[in-house]
Amino acid sequence: MATDVPTAHYPDWARELGEKYLTKTISTFLLHGDVRDVIRTTNPDTGAPTYVPLSRFLTDDLFAARDLIVQYDRSSGLHFPDKDSQRDFNRAVSGYDSIFGTDYQRKLPKEPTRVFALLENYFRLRLSKGKRMACIIDYAETIVPMAEAAMYSAEDRQALVYLQKWARDPLLLDHDFTLCLVTENLTDLNQQLVQSPHTAEIQVPIPDDTARADYARWYIGDRTNAYAEHAEMPPDTLADSTSGLNLTQLRTILADVLENKNALTFERLSDLRKDFIEAEAYGMLEFVDTDFSLDDVAGHREAKTHLRQAARALRANRPDVMPMGYLICGPVGCGKTFLIRCFAGEIGIPMVKLKNFRSQWQGVTEGNLEKILNLLEAMTPVAVMIDEADAALGNRNAQGDSGVSQRVFSQIVSFMSNPKHRGRVLFFLMTARPDLMPVDLKRQGRAEEHLALFYPHTREDREELLQIMMQRTGVSLSIDDVPDLLLTGDRTFSGADMEAIMTRASFRGAAEGTEVTPEILETTVQDFIPPTYPQEIELQTLAAVLECTSKALLPEPYRSMERAEVVQRVEALKHQI
Incomplete structure (x- = not known):
């Protein structure tokens, strides 16, 4: 990367890439996240801001000073951003054909192993002559996918070896060379490559409020009056109300106003945002809509008091005093889900329900969860409801699923314990069997506050x-x-x-x-005969008693019971059941 190119207008992730590249210790970068969106850059002719796809930003801006740029993906094969790079590569292919007896000049290969063999020869030839080069490989998850070693084909193994070899090749590191692998989910890539000390992960984040406001003003341009005629909110309010959306999705909303002349009300904007986010999450996130409030909850006075205090803190913009998350436990039918749905009606921030994100296919579960967590981070502040949390979130010690549950558990606990998420991403883990949940999820710094709910006692x-x-x-x-x-x-x-x-x-x-x-x-x-089993209900009740972190939430006689007595009874019930 040429040091004389101004970088002030670059996004943070691009500056991070440049800083790591200039150390001359890393030349292979894994770009992941919001990589299918447009990127803000500067028009070289006018100096005005403009927005282009990531591929164009890389070729025309970030790597504009390079002599040669090569692009590759499985569908398009090898392609080039300019005619000079195309002509130079054709000359190199002609020499390659004469040496190795191939006929690539007539038809370039698309298979990764043949392409990589051709590229390695090309890189070495041109770098040895002092050329500055960049290579961009898109949809990298289709070339080195996440899979167990035993599931890899010979082609997959060869492609992985090429990429690992290039990442540590002294010739590539010593010269002006950069390799970018582009994928939406980092967990979709082979983890040997991801975890290698010779590669660097660069996350392209979903735009924040400022970025969305800048884009909205840029897109509206001199059509301010036309926008104001059909939209209830100014561009800055529009940006504040669309957290979790990228610029491409925001453009769809703006185009519907400016091109189709459709009215944009706050209600319609809310519906559009929900539709976009649920579609982006492949239906694995569902917004919790409720017309209820905590006034509609009978009983549970102490729990309601605590949640009302939490709601006041959130409305007062005091995320620093909030717990990282809540564990809501109690026997079946005590109102756990309804209580949190009613809380959603009071907090003034969106609440989503995490649905089943697991898949039967290798690596897909982890990729699904990565996308969900990235969306949640972009949607802040947001509350997340996870029902049947003891079954949904996995376990560090789970066996028999090729390590999927362990990796899922690691992703979840890492996200939950991130200090910057305190009061910004608020988890509600609900379960009737908190004793089955791993301690790592329930400890302080994750699901810190444990609220126990019980059947009415008075x-x-x-x-x-x-x-x-x-x-x-x-x-x-x-x-x-x-x-x-x-x-x-x-x-x-x-x-x-x-x-x-x-x-x-x-x-x-x-x-x-x-x-x-x-x-x-x-x-x-x-x-009426309740369709329940008394011993299981007693076990769930006593498990909630043991889990509760506040004596005020415990009704009599549980408040005065000795803990050892409760533990003994719980163990006896487990053996009986």
Whole structure:
């Protein structure tokens, strides 16, 4: 990279690449992240900002001082950004054909091993003559994919050897030569190459608010009046409201306003943003939309108090006082998911649900998770809900899946413990069996705050929960008409049980052509058998007691129980079950 080329207008990742290159210890760079977006640069003729694809930014700007540039991908094969590079390469191919008896001058190969053999000869010839060179290999994951060694074909092995050899070749390191491998997900590449000390990973991040605002103003240009006529928000507000989107997606929104003359309201912008992010995440992220608030949650007073305090801190822009994450535990049907959905209605930041990102194909699971984590980092501030966390997040000690669970676990815990994510990416891990979760996920610095939820233990709690369930199911009875069995505590009913009872009572009433009467409800309650197993419920309850990090969240009699007594009972239940 020529030192006389101004770099002030370069993005941070390009300056990082330049600094590492100038050490003369690394010539192979792995570009990953938002590599399919446009990059801001400067028009060489006018000095005005402009935006170009990554490939053009590399060839026309970052490597503009190079004498020769070669580009390659499996689909297009070898291609060149300018005619001089093309002509020079054709001359070298002519000599290669005469020496090795090939016929590449008539038709260039596309297979990686043949291409790399041709390129190695070309690199050595031109570098020995003092030429400055760059080589850009796009869709690198199709050439050296992530896979177990036993799954590699002979072609894959040869391609990997070429790239590893070039990364440490003294001739390439001593001359003005740069090799860039471009891929969206770093985990899609062979990990021997990624982890090699002779390569450097350079992440191209999803644009931040400032970058999106600059692009919006550039794209709108002198059409400010036309934009203002159809959009409710100014460009800066548009940029603030589109976190997680790249510039290409932002352009789609702006073009719809300026070219199609469609109105852009805050509601439509929110819908578009959700659609873009969910599509970018391949459907593995789902926005949590809710019309509820914590006022709609019955019982759980201490947990609601804590979450309301957290909501106030977030609205006051105090991420520094927030825990890195929450572990929400309790027996099935106690309202864990509903509580966090209601919290999403109060915090003023988006909440997404992490869906199943695992795949049966080698390396795809890790790539899916990398994309999700990159999106979450770009969407900050954001809350993330992970249901059944004990099964979803894997385990450092898992066996039998070629190490996938171990790698997934490592990615998750590394992301969760990053200090810059405190209060910016807020995890809610929900499980009925916190005892099955690895300690690494539950320790301080990750899921720091453990909130335990329980079935209602007082008549007041049961009445409050029952009234909410009657409202939700449309049962119009007063609390005095409710059977005592639901309120005395002689039998334990979860919120899910109460909702099921009200639904069954409504079904009986509809069958008889009437509203739910006290008699119908009484009959339904007497007939109802909860589809649960008492020992498993007790185990889940006591596991939540052991996991809880606040005495105030524990109802009696659990608050006064000796911990050793709880541990002993939990172990006994595990053996029985």
